[in-house]
Amino acid sequence: MHEILDILKKNARTSVEDIGKMLRLSPEDVATQIETYEQSGTIRGYRALVNEDDLPGDRVTSVIEVKVQPEREGGFDRIARRISGFPEVKNMYLMSGKYDLLLFVEGDTLREVATFVSERLSTLDGVLSTGTHFMLKTYKQDGVLMDGEKVDERLPVSP
Amino acid sequence: MSNTSYVAAHVKALPFSGIRKFFDIVASRQDVISLGVGEPDFDTPWTVREAAVFSLERGATHYTSNRGDPVLRQAIARYVARQFGAEYDWDQEILVTVGVSEAIDIALRTVLNPGDEVIYHEPCFVSYRPSIIMAGGVPVCVETRREDQFRLTREMLEKAVTSKTRVLMLNFPCNPTGAVLSRTDVEDIADFCMTHDLLLLTDEIYAELTYDAKHVSFISIPGMKKRTIFMHGMSKAWAMTGFRIGYACAPADVSENMMKLHQYAIMSAPTTGQKAAAEALERGDAAVAEMLAEYNRRRNYLITSFAEMDIPCHTPAGAFYAFPYIGDLGISSEDFAMRFLEEHNVAVVPGEAFGQSGTGFLRCAYATRMDNIREAMARMAQFVARLREEKG
Numbered sequence: 001m002h003e004i005l006d007i008l009k010k011n012a013r014t015s016v017e018d019i020g021k022m023l024r025l026s027p028e029d030v031a032t033q034i035e036t037y038e039q040s041g042t043i044r045g046y047r048a049l050v051n052e053d054d055l056p057g058d059r060v061t062s063v064i065e066v067k068v069q070p071e072r073e074g075g076f077d078r079i080a081r082r083i084s085g086f087p088e089v090k091n092m093y094l095m096s097g098k099y100d101l102l103l104f105v106e107g108d109t110l111r112e113v114a115t116f117v118s119e120r121l122s123t124l125d126g127v128l129s130t131g132t133h134f135m136l137k138t139y140k141q142d143g144v145l146m147d148g149e150k151v152d153e154r155l156p157v158s159p
Numbered sequence: 160m161s162n163t164s165y166v167a168a169h170v171k172a173l174p175f176s177g178i179r180k181f182f183d184i185v186a187s188r189q190d191v192i193s194l195g196v197g198e199p200d201f202d203t204p205w206t207v208r209e210a211a212v213f214s215l216e217r218g219a220t221h222y223t224s225n226r227g228d229p230v231l232r233q234a235i236a237r238y239v240a241r242q243f244g245a246e247y248d249w250d251q252e253i254l255v256t257v258g259v260s261e262a263i264d265i266a267l268r269t270v271l272n273p274g275d276e277v278i279y280h281e282p283c284f285v286s287y288r289p290s291i292i293m294a295g296g297v298p299v300c301v302e303t304r305r306e307d308q309f310r311l312t313r314e315m316l317e318k319a320v321t322s323k324t325r326v327l328m329l330n331f332p333c334n335p336t337g338a339v340l341s342r343t344d345v346e347d348i349a350d351f352c353m354t355h356d357l358l359l360l361t362d363e364i365y366a367e368l369t370y371d372a373k374h375v376s377f378i379s380i381p382g383m384k385k386r387t388i389f390m391h392g393m394s395k396a397w398a399m400t401g402f403r404i405g406y407a408c409a410p411a412d413v414s415e416n417m418m419k420l421h422q423y424a425i426m427s428a429p430t431t432g433q434k435a436a437a438e439a440l441e442r443g444d445a446a447v448a449e450m451l452a453e454y455n456r457r458r459n460y461l462i463t464s465f466a467e468m469d470i471p472c473h474t475p476a477g478a479f480y481a482f483p484y485i486g487d488l489g490i491s492s493e494d495f496a497m498r499f500l501e502e503h504n505v506a507v508v509p510g511e512a513f514g515q516s517g518t519g520f521l522r523c524a525y526a527t528r529m530d531n532i533r534e535a536m537a538r539m540a541q542f543v544a545r546l547r548e549e550k551g
């Protein structure tokens with residue numbers, strides 16, 4: 001019974017009253033369940049899904065491929081933890097293939113991201129090389145299309 | 160100028176759909192929240208649209224075989240077998256049509272001799288009665304009732320059957336009532352057909368959209384396949400109305416004769432639609448399930464809202480329509496719909512558009528976004544309070 005989560009994942013601002021009506025539960029039961037999720041950490045937080053492209057300014061996101069030297073003890077974890085600690089790093093994954101770590105790094109300007117890469121990231125012990133790609137346009141984010149508007153083209157009444 | 164009408168008398172005598180007048184009024188207004196739309200608000204699943212685009216790129220822009228693309232017919236045979244538990248020969252017993260709309264038309268024209276009586280139930284889809292008449296049949300209407308959750312019962316049918324009855328025509332889950340039949344109902348009605356040696360035309364276009372129990376198809380009942388024309392299509396569960404694809408599964412001789420009418424009138428169903436339909440049947444289950452879950456939440460929202468307003472509404476267990484009763488508010492459903500539109504800019508369809516027995520009811524389609532439904536219900540609560548005040 002994770003329907004409450006399904007609804008909140010689509011729209012975190014759905015009221016407990018509305019969720020109750022959709023699932024035929026009382027608002028109190030919905031609120032209790034949400035609290036349980038929050039306390040257990042299943043729900044980690046709520047945030048707006050923003051299309052950064054719409055905002056003024058040149059905020060940039062880059063994807064950085066990083067090759068690192070794994071260590072005899074601990075493998076990738078120690079260096080990975082070190083890199084993931086930087087607040088500029090929004091998402092980070094260990095990958096199979098040509099490089100080891102994939103980072104999503106955000107900054108207010110291109111220079112800021114470039115500086116982070118050249119001064120902080122590449123200089124770390126164990127980082128062998130980096131490849132930085134800047135994102136140019138967002139088409140889809142977290143399952144939501146960001147490019148273009150949806151219009152209802154249906155006839156207003158039909159049998 | 161001559162006064163001769165070029166229109167045949169029997170066509171002239173055919174009434175316009177009750178929805179048409181209302182449609183014109185709604186269409187002339189701005190920013191209407193419409194619960195009057197009888198088609199999904201969801202876009203066709205992307206894999207399906209992508210398959211259609213791919214077929215165009217590859218140049219699949221020609222006629223298909225009259226019966227329909229073999230790939231699609233085989234997909235239909237597999238789907239019907241796994242979903243409804245009946246095996247059909249894809250080459251002899253399946254015909255791809257331009258929506259269930261065409262299937263209804265050619266099925267009736269194929270089987271009716273002039274004067275044959277067809278039992279059907281009201282409130283029902285707008286095309287049933289005219290299609291029976293245009294096929295030379297005599298429509299015999301059975302009225303389903305709120306107190307039976309708009310189910311059709313054997314007793315009602317026994318009262319309507321005569322020596323001239325040839326066909327029973329059904330639509331469950333039902334547009335506009337949202338009614339479904341239980342397994343026992345289906346077995347009883349199947350037995351009725353066998354007892355009176357009737358042909359069954361069953362329009363199960365909403366089969367996937369049931370909320371409280373899995374749909375029971377008439378073709379799953381032993382002995383029914385040979386006396387049934389089973390009609391289904393892609394419009395509703397797969398949100399593919401514009402692709403115009405339906406199909407009819409029927410015994411080979413019936414199917415072959417339906418094919419003649421289809422061949423002469425239509426040639427073949429739209430090719431792009433057929434390619435898309437094959438993809439939908441093979442890889443569409445997850446998308447259907449997701450839409451179903453969303454419809455269910457909206458349905459629950461509507462039912463709860465009507466209960467809060469103290470408006471009686473049976474629990475619609477299928478399709479995407481609620482059919483609340485407003486007959487106690489001292490206003491006809493037509494006036495309700497008109498004033499609700501004028502005063503609150505929300506469109507609902509008056510029940511009589513679906514037959515006389517729909518009087519006093521409204522059809523509220525929940526094939527529209529949740530925020531529209533929430534707003535429509537908030538406005539309805541205001542409107543209903545106002546009506547109660549007026550009534551005193």
Ligand SMILES: Cc1ncc(COP(=O)(O)O)c(C=O)c1O
Pocket residue numbers: 159197257258259260261284330333334362364392393394400403404405
């Ligand atoms: C009960 C019923 N049958 C048939 C149809 C026609 O559907 P199609 O798009 O397959 O022609 C509809 C559409 O509203 C319907 O509600």
